[in-house]
Amino acid sequence: MCAEIEREKVRQAQTILAEKGIDLWLTFVRESSTNPDPVLDLILGTSVTWQSIFLIPAEGETVALVGSLDVAHVKEKGVFDLVVGYRESLRPELLRWMERFAPRRIAINFSRDDVLADGLSHGLYLLLLDYLSGTPFVERLESAESVIAALRGRKTESELERIRRAVKQTQDMIALLDRVLRPGMTELEVAQFLRQEMERRGLAPAWDPEYCPSVFTGPESAGAHSPPTDRRIEPGHLMNIDFGVILGGYASDLQRTWYFRRPGESAPPAEVEQAFRAVRDAISLAAEALRPGVEGWRVDQVAREHILSCGFEEYPHALGHQIGRKAHDGAGLLCPRWERYGRLAFDPVEAGQVYTLEPRVTVPGRGVATIEEIVVVRADGAEFLSDRQMELYMK
Amino acid sequence: MCAEIEREKVRQAQTILAEKGIDLWLTFVRESSTNPDPVLDLILGTSVTWQSIFLIPAEGETVALVGSLDVAHVKEKGVFDLVVGYRESLRPELLRWMERFAPRRIAINFSRDDVLADGLSHGLYLLLLDYLSGTPFVERLESAESVIAALRGRKTESELERIRRAVKQTQDMIALLDRVLRPGMTELEVAQFLRQEMERRGLAPAWDPEYCPSVFTGPESAGAHSPPTDRRIEPGHLMNIDFGVILGGYASDLQRTWYFRRPGESAPPAEVEQAFRAVRDAISLAAEALRPGVEGWRVDQVAREHILSCGFEEYPHALGHQIGRKAHDGAGLLCPRWERYGRLAFDPVEAGQVYTLEPRVTVPGRGVATIEEIVVVRADGAEFLSDRQMELYMK
Numbered sequence: 001m002c003a004e005i006e007r008e009k010v011r012q013a014q015t016i017l018a019e020k021g022i023d024l025w026l027t028f029v030r031e032s033s034t035n036p037d038p039v040l041d042l043i044l045g046t047s048v049t050w051q052s053i054f055l056i057p058a059e060g061e062t063v064a065l066v067g068s069l070d071v072a073h074v075k076e077k078g079v080f081d082l083v084v085g086y087r088e089s090l091r092p093e094l095l096r097w098m099e100r101f102a103p104r105r106i107a108i109n110f111s112r113d114d115v116l117a118d119g120l121s122h123g124l125y126l127l128l129l130d131y132l133s134g135t136p137f138v139e140r141l142e143s144a145e146s147v148i149a150a151l152r153g154r155k156t157e158s159e160l161e162r163i164r165r166a167v168k169q170t171q172d173m174i175a176l177l178d179r180v181l182r183p184g185m186t187e188l189e190v191a192q193f194l195r196q197e198m199e200r201r202g203l204a205p206a207w208d209p210e211y212c213p214s215v216f217t218g219p220e221s222a223g224a225h226s227p228p229t230d231r232r233i234e235p236g237h238l239m240n241i242d243f244g245v246i247l248g249g250y251a252s253d254l255q256r257t258w259y260f261r262r263p264g265e266s267a268p269p270a271e272v273e274q275a276f277r278a279v280r281d282a283i284s285l286a287a288e289a290l291r292p293g294v295e296g297w298r299v300d301q302v303a304r305e306h307i308l309s310c311g312f313e314e315y316p317h318a319l320g321h322q323i324g325r326k327a328h329d330g331a332g333l334l335c336p337r338w339e340r341y342g343r344l345a346f347d348p349v350e351a352g353q354v355y356t357l358e359p360r361v362t363v364p365g366r367g368v369a370t371i372e373e374i375v376v377v378r379a380d381g382a383e384f385l386s387d388r389q390m391e392l393y394m395k
Numbered sequence: 396m397c398a399e400i401e402r403e404k405v406r407q408a409q410t411i412l413a414e415k416g417i418d419l420w421l422t423f424v425r426e427s428s429t430n431p432d433p434v435l436d437l438i439l440g441t442s443v444t445w446q447s448i449f450l451i452p453a454e455g456e457t458v459a460l461v462g463s464l465d466v467a468h469v470k471e472k473g474v475f476d477l478v479v480g481y482r483e484s485l486r487p488e489l490l491r492w493m494e495r496f497a498p499r500r501i502a503i504n505f506s507r508d509d510v511l512a513d514g515l516s517h518g519l520y521l522l523l524l525d526y527l528s529g530t531p532f533v534e535r536l537e538s539a540e541s542v543i544a545a546l547r548g549r550k551t552e553s554e555l556e557r558i559r560r561a562v563k564q565t566q567d568m569i570a571l572l573d574r575v576l577r578p579g580m581t582e583l584e585v586a587q588f589l590r591q592e593m594e595r596r597g598l599a600p601a602w603d604p605e606y607c608p609s610v611f612t613g614p615e616s617a618g619a620h621s622p623p624t625d626r627r628i629e630p631g632h633l634m635n636i637d638f639g640v641i642l643g644g645y646a647s648d649l650q651r652t653w654y655f656r657r658p659g660e661s662a663p664p665a666e667v668e669q670a671f672r673a674v675r676d677a678i679s680l681a682a683e684a685l686r687p688g689v690e691g692w693r694v695d696q697v698a699r700e701h702i703l704s705c706g707f708e709e710y711p712h713a714l715g716h717q718i719g720r721k722a723h724d725g726a727g728l729l730c731p732r733w734e735r736y737g738r739l740a741f742d743p744v745e746a747g748q749v750y751t752l753e754p755r756v757t758v759p760g761r762g763v764a765t766i767e768e769i770v771v772v773r774a775d776g777a778e779f780l781s782d783r784q785m786e787l788y789m790k
Contacts, residue, residue, distance in 0.1 A: 031510040033603045034721055038429055047603045049723075051735060067735075068711060072621040073606065087711055089734035110517035112525075115426040122505035122520040123513035123538075130507075143518075208428045208442045211468065226467040316463060316482055326429055328444075339484035340446060340462075 005249070006045045006079045008156055010062060013043065016150045017058035023103035025144055027054040028124050037109055037119025039148055041249070041325050046077055051090045051127075054080065057101055065093045091131045098137050106137060107144035113342035116330030117148035149331040152324055154352035159324065160376060160385075162250035163354055166206075167374055167386050170245055170252040173197045181395055183235050183260045187215040187228035194243055206244030206251040206327040213243035218367050235262040238272065238367030244327050251327045253356050254386060255372030258393040268392055275361040275369040276392040278310035282359045283373055286319060286334070287382040290349060290357075290375065297345035299334045303359045312361045320356040323374060329354075353377045354385065400644070401440045401474045403551055405457060408438065411545045412453035418498035420539055422449040423519050432504055432514025434543055436644070436720050441472055446485045446522075449475065452496055460488045486526045493532050501532060502539035508737035511725030512543035544726040547719055549747035554719065555771060555780075557645035558749055561601075562769055562781050565640055565647040568592045576790055578630050578655045582610040582623035589638055601639030601646040601722040608638035613762050630657040633667065633762030639722050646722045648751055649781060650767030653788040663787055670756040670764040671787040673705035677754045678768055681714060681729070682777040685744060685752075685770065692740035694729045698754045707756045715751040718769060724749075748772045749780065 017025055029037045033047040040047070043054065050067025052074075061081040066074050071085040086093050110125065111117035120128075132138040155163070177193055194213045198205065205212035215228040217239040233239050237260055244253035257276065259268040267273070282303035289302040300319040308314055318335035321328050332347030334355060358372035371389050375382040412420055424432045428442040435442070438449065445462025447469075456476040461469050466480040481488050505520065506512035515523075527533040550558070572588055589608045593600065600607035610623040612634035628634050632655055639648035652671065654663040662668070677698035684697040695714040703709055713730035716723050727742030729750060753767035766784050770777040 031723055034433055034723060035510050035513060036430070046605060076621070086735075087733075091734065110521070112518045112522045114518075115430050115516075118430060118516040118518035120517045121510075121513040122515050122517045123507045123509075125517040125520075126505070127507045210441060226471070328426055328429060338482075339486065340481075 003045055003077045003079055005156075005158060006043060006077065008158065009042050009151060010056060010079055012154070012156065013056050013147065013151050014058055014062075016147050017056065017107075020146055020150075022105045022107045022142075022144075022147060023058055024101050024105075025056040025107045025147055027056075027109055028052075028120060028128055030124065035121060038116045038326065038330075039109060039119055039151075042151065044074070044077060044079055046073060048074065051124075053090065053094055055097060055101065057103070060101075063097055065090060065097065094131055095135065098132070098135065103137070104140060105142060106140045107147050108141050109144050109148065111143055111145040111148075111331075113344050114145050114149060114331035115328075116152060116326065117143070117145040145331065149347065150350070152330050153322060153332070153350055155324065155354055155376065159250060160354070162248040163252065163323065163374070164385055166245055166247035166250055166252035167254070169201060169203060169247055170243060170254050171387055173201075174241070174243065174254070174256055177241075178258075178393060181233070181239075181258060183233050183395070185233050186230045187217055187221075188230055190215045190233075190239070190241065191228040194241070198245060203245040203247060206246050206253055213241050215239065215241050216368060219363075219365050221367060233260055235260050236366070238363060238369055240368055240370050242370075242372065249325055251323055251325065251329075253323055253327045253372060253374065255358055255370045256389050256393065257369050257371060258395055260395045268394065269366070272363055272366055272369065273392065274310065275312060275363045276371075278307050278312055279359050279361055279369050279371050280388075280390060282306040283357045283371060283388075286357050286359075287375055287384070290334075290355065290377060290382040292349055292351045292377060292379060294349050295346050296332045296334045296349060297337050299349070300336050300345075303357070304336065307359055307361060315360045320358055323354050323356055349377055351377050351379050355382075398440055398472050398474055400551075400553055401438060401472065403553065404437050404546060405451060405474055407549065407551065408451050408542065408546050409453055409457075411542050411549075412451065412502075415541055415545075417500045417502045417537075417539075417542060418453055419496050419500075420451040420502045420542055422451075422504055423447075423515060423523055425519065430516060433511045433721065433725075434504060434514055434546075437546065439469070439472060439474055441468060443469065446519075448485065448489055450492060450496065452498070455496075458492055460485060460492065489526055490530065493527070493530065498532070499535060500537060501535045502542050503536050504539050504543065506538055506540040506543075506726075508739050509540050509544060509726035510723075511547060511721065512538070512540040540726065544742065545745070547725050548717060548727070548745055550719065550749055550771065554645060555749070557643040558647065558718065558769070559780055561640055561642035561645055561647035562649070564596060564598060564642055565638060565649050566782055568596075569636070569638065569649070569651055572636075573653075573788060576628075576634075576653060578628045578790070580628050581625045582612055582616075582628075583625055585610045585628075585634070585636065586623040589636070593640060598640040598642060601641050601648055608636050610634065610636050611763060614758075614760050616762060628655055630655050631761070633758060633764055635763055635765050637765075637767065644720055646718055646720065646724075648718055648722045648767060648769065650753055650765045651784050651788065652764050652766060653790055655790045663789065664761070667758055667761055667764065668787065669705065670707060670758045671766075673702050673707055674754050674756055674764050674766050675783075675785060677701040678752045678766060678783075681752050681754075682768075682770055682779070685729075685750065685772060685777040687744055687746045687772060687774060689744050690741050691727045691729045691744065692732050694744070695731050695740075698752070699731065702754055702756060710755045715753055718749050718751055744772055746772050746774050750777075
């Protein structure tokens with residue numbers, strides 16, 4: 001049940017609240033296995049059924065207000081200092097505790113830009129306004145996005161250890177795959193090999209099992225979030241995989257690329273080799289640029305400009321995302337300043353964050369060269385958590 | 396991939412929109428495997444990563460606006476007539492299609508009362524207002540709750556068939572359990588038996604695996620949403636289970652109760668037998684009252700008053716919920732008129748809805764007597780989809 005990590009994160013949340021001058025963090029959910037707020041994994045580690053409110057003050061005891069049927073299992077988790085049950089209505093308990101805390105600034109879980117800080121549904125938001133109507137608290141609500149971004153982003157050593165183990169397992173499975181790969185295999189067969197290995201090890205995929213692992217071969221392959229097909233690996237083509245697992249509640253996310261030689265070829269064609277090196281060196285340059293305080297878009301730009309300077313097209317996505325409990329673990333992001341990324345491009349990098357670095361280059365007639373590595377940001381720069389792919393794998 | 400059911404439901408949605416005079420149903424999501432909108436299971440059957448908008452008009456072609464990387468696998472599902480990709484921003488595509496549809500009434504997924512119609516996050520709601528600002532459409536948004544309730548509630552025959560199969564499997568597993576049950580077994584051992592059977596059959600639990608199955612024995616057992624413990628079944632005690640599975644994307648949800656005899660006892664004690672019968676007969680009376688048009692609270696009241704008239708305490712929850720893709724499948728609800736249920740108590744029952752009926756009675760010193768059955772509402776009344784527990788199981 002690993003409630004130790006949740007307790008550690010709730011204590012960390014209180015430190016972050018104090019740092020940001022926010023008095024109370026309020027998380028409001030219902031039927032959370034149907035309509036989850038992603039922060040619950042971090043601060044509770046279980047689901048609740050009736051309307052429930054979790055109150056984390058910058059100082060003092062933390063309080064969970066939950067339906068009477070949820071009291072026992074929320075207590076058992078041992079994360080919240082007080083677990084208070086209700087039967088007919090949450091409103092009176094909420095008002096009682098708000099008066100006791102008397103917060104001047106109240107953070108709630110909505111965000112235009114960060115999906116992991118946007119767990120409050122619009123209906124529950126309206127209900128919260130209704131519950132608080134006639135009190136001064138209704139005017140004191142603000143977005144918890146900076147709190148949640150810091151809490152998810154600043155990994156504790158026990159969180160880093162879990163990510164390291166997930167990465168190690170993923171690398172081991174990819175090494176096993178490398179032994180059996182040969183031209184003629186289909187994308188589905190490649191995926192099936194990794195799925196069976198995952199199952200054998202009791203691991204879950206890090207994202208939608210329909211496309212985790214993703215496998216893409218040749219110049220005609222589908223878009224990056226498509227399931228594997230019965231397309232066969234052909235000599236002269238590139239194949240890449242995108243694969244991650246969840247271990248101890250934490251994710252990995254790696255991409256690797258192979259080239260399949262034509263009869264008589266001893267090395268990949270020059271343009272394939274150049275594309276691979278452009279990707280690899282873009283990662284090296286981005287890792288050098290990745291330090292606490294730099295805005296995410298600047299790190300993306302270093303990689304993007306390197307790819308362009310090598311004469312290739314820029315990749316149509318972000319350079320990298322954070323990783324943690326989720327494969328896409330929320331703000332900030334190493335992304336270009338495109339409208340769909342909103343303000344995420346401008347978040348300064350913080351120490352303790354774990355990022356993927358994943359540029360790609362399409363080689364006409366060959367397929368896609370791509371690598372995805374994982375790094376943790378330390379006070380003095382990036383440290384790789386994955387064993388880098390420095391050479392194109394060849395078959 | 397069962398996209399046939401999703402296509403059927405999207406066609407049904409268009410009929411419902413026409414019936415309710417709503418021109419366009421707009422579903423707005425992002426990273427939907429992290430922060431899902433529960434309607435996506437019903438109308439798409441896969442997840443998407445970037446901001447995506449699904450447009451279902453009362454008449455005409457349906458349109459999915461998705462990130463360029465999601466185009467291929469959304470197309471492959473074959474549910475939406477048009478799949479349009481974007482790279483940098485969703486806004487221009489959205490505005491182009493809104494002008495083309497020119498809807499006067501636009502339904503979006505928020506609801507104060509129905510969690511399954513409340514998939515739009517507050518942050519995405521703000522973003523949608525921003526995208527539509529300066530257009531007349533921003534004033535035309537309303538809740539899609541009546542559309543979603545009708546769409547989830549009115550089961551097609553192929554949906555009913557899947558629920559029947561899930562119920563059948565659950566009953567089969569409970570029959571196997573009955574053969575091995577004996578005093579001295581722990582709640583965890585009982586749960587483990589059912590989990591292994593589920594796994595052997597390749598079925599997933601219908602709700603949080605921490606408490607699906609739930610197992611409760613004796614008078615000191617934990618609350619209804621608690622995981623099984625190492626508490627042992629003792630002679631003279633009641634034990635009940637709450638168990639359901641997902642089969643073909645559809646859920647079952649059943650409760651059954653056993654009595655364990657003391658040495659020399661040939662039958663359960665009178666108060667135990669009376670409690671069981673009160674629950675069983677409350678279900679019979681409620682099923683008789685369950686017809687199209689009746690408000691949910693009236694059905695709950697029939698069961699609740701029967702339990703009270705037998706001299707027992709009323710159950711601290713709703714009589715029954717709908718079941719479908721989810722074990723708790725949204726509005727309406729057979730519930731009392733308590734504040735936390737909001738307007739759900741007043742929704743009229745419709746033909747095609749599938750409900751659980753699950754009253755309970757606590758017997759001091761013995762445990763809890765409870766039964767949960769599943770019924771579908773037909774034009775002329777309720778039809779049981781489960782084989783009813785008519786007698787207390789005895790060991």
